[in-house]
Amino acid sequence: MSSRGVIIIGGGIGGLCAAIALRQAGLEVAVYERAEVYRPLGAGLSLWSNAMRAFEALGLARKVADAGASWRETVMHRWDGKVLSRLSVETLCREVGQPTVGLLRAELQQVLLRELGPGVVHLGAACTGFHADGDGVRVTFADGREVKGDCLIGADGLRSVVRQQLFPEVRPRYGGRTSWRGVVNVASEVIPEGSQFELYGPGARFGICHLGRSPEGTWRMYWFLLAPAPEGGQDAAGGHQEAVLSHVRGWMEPVESLVLATPESNILRTDIHYLEPLPRWGEGPVTLLGDSAHAMVTDMAQGACQAIEDALVLAKLLREDSDRVRALRSYEARRRPRTAHIAELSLQAGSIRYLRNPVARWGRDLLMQALPPSVALNQLRRVLGYDFLGA
Ligand SMILES: Cc1cc2nc3c(=O)[nH]c(=O)nc-3n(C[C@H](O)[C@H](O)[C@H](O)COP(=O)(O)OP(=O)(O)OC[C@H]3O[C@@H](n4cnc5c(N)ncnc54)[C@H](O)[C@@H]3O)c2cc1C
Structure with missing residues (x-):
């Protein structure tokens, strides 16, 4: 060169x-x-509207949005289904002028590679x-x-x-927890379209979001679990599903059924470092x-x-x-x-998301219910609305 x-x-x-x-x-x-x-990685990705604003500047916002599904609301639950809080992400997206999108990493990669064309990536x-x-x-x-x-x-x-x-x-540094991520196609939408669910249980957090429709018309769902674990821990061969279930058995539906429907090869385990x-x-x-x-x-x-x-x-x-x-x-x-x-x-x-102690969790859950959504929205507004090009 x-x-x-x-x-x-x-x-x-x-x-x-x-x-x-x-x-x-x-x-x-x-x-x-x-x-x-480039292997098609079986994991989803949330692109908040600050990232979508960057894609708009690159002329790619439409292509990226079309490759996934946008969501309007995050609903936070206790593990057994009690709603702790609702966050209207849509309000912020409207302010920023771009949606928040969930999509397959592999599809985002394809959009980017197509844009670059041949000869650039070695x-x-x-x-x-x-x-x-x-x-x-x-x-x-x-x-x-x-x-x-x-x-x-x-x-x-x-x-x-x-x-x-x-x-x-x-x-x-090790963040003290590991993640499991799964992608699965299901026949029904499982959670309301436009919603993202988060569930908080003993020492663990589970998330569910839509990644759009598959070419066959089924719903492509992304879920993740984060839970404390020793660094470098591994699941037994073919044991990802079982490892996830050991943390979320008895949690509100559709948690277990989504995990059970996910092929082992579509589950990734990754330690969280920073x-x-x-x-x-x-x-x-x-x-x-x-x-x-x-x-x-x-x-x-x-x-x-x-x-x-x-x-x-x-x-x-x-x-x-x-x-x-x-x-x-x-x-x-x-x-x-x-x-x-x-x-x-x-x-x-x-x-505060991975508390195990029942009293601490009870206090956290009460706080989540009592805090007006405007507090979380204001914090998120500063993240999403930041003028990164003008700053
Ligand atoms: C469980 C989990 C969930 C996440 N969810 C989200 C989310 O929803 N939204 C979000 O914004 N972020 C999320 N992230 C973070 C996000 O994945 C990373 O921040 C992002 O992938 C960083 O991109 P990158 O290009 O900097 O690095 P990477 O994605 O790590 O890419 C680095 C590239 O460099 C290549 N490489 C490495 N070493 C060499 C070498 N020596 N020579 C040549 N090539 C090399 C690698 O093969 C790789 O392709 C998540 C992360 C995890 C672990």
Whole structure:
């Protein structure tokens, strides 16, 4: 590639969005992804309206929305079905001007890959390190390849090789819980269309949302369970379903029936890790984007949304300033406070969701019922309505 291009390591949601935004800003871009192929991951994703605003700026909001289903209301329940609170997400979406959408990760990936077209993403390219000097940056790969560019964006996720080289002392922290995620097609809508359900039980949280209709006309449902577990724990072979059921047996329907209807191969288990906010994201012509810079616990469902915001801000600043290194530092200065704030909100939200003690849970549930929805809505308004491009 020409030495004037931008090299992106990692073709996840963050890296692909960055590539689209940078190309639209007139830059030459190449993405290097470790995976040999894009596998259709059996997991859903919530894209809040802040992320949808970013997709609108990329001209992709309609395509992304059409690939999933939007929701209007989050209904929070106690495990046995008692409604604790209702959050009218629709009000905020109207203010922001974009819906909040649930969709399959794999479908989002396809929308992004189609937008990029052939020749931009190089698969089977596992980055092993880089060397930066006054002339730009040289990146090395496991197969011995080397490429050269003007600057390097490490969008290579939680275990980022680029971050490890920049800041070897930084280690992801375990959030104390693990997640199971399942996708299943069912004949009926199961929960009201436009609703997202959350259920709180002893030490665990279960969520259900629609991802739209499958091509056969069935309802595609996404569910997740978060529960405390030792780091690195594994389920027995073929035992994901049983592990999930051990936490949610007897919970209100449709929890058990959804889990039972989900094929083992459609259930993913992932430990939840996060990064303490980094004091710096880069050096010279190198920076980080997405989880490599700010992996966060999932309690605000904002990790990918923030990666998408990063992509837009990075492209805007690189377009506006021909001094690449200065543009990267401006990008970091804008994005670090925003992402640290969301990461902190995510930790706070998580601190009351996985209580085991019955008295503590009783108090939490009472509080959820007593708090006017406007309190939660106001907090969410600051997250969704933030002017990330103008800030
Ligand atoms: C259970 C769970 C639920 C979640 N739900 C939501 C949600 O609803 N909404 C939301 O916004 N966020 C959610 N998130 C967070 C979201 O998944 C992440 O924040 C998002 O995927 C980060 O995107 P990324 O592109 O930065 O990193 P990743 O998605 O991790 O992508 C990194 C890419 O880099 C590649 N790579 C890694 N190392 C190398 C290397 N050395 N060389 C080349 N390529 C490399 C990887 O193969 C990968 O493709 C959730 C996370 C979890 C665990």
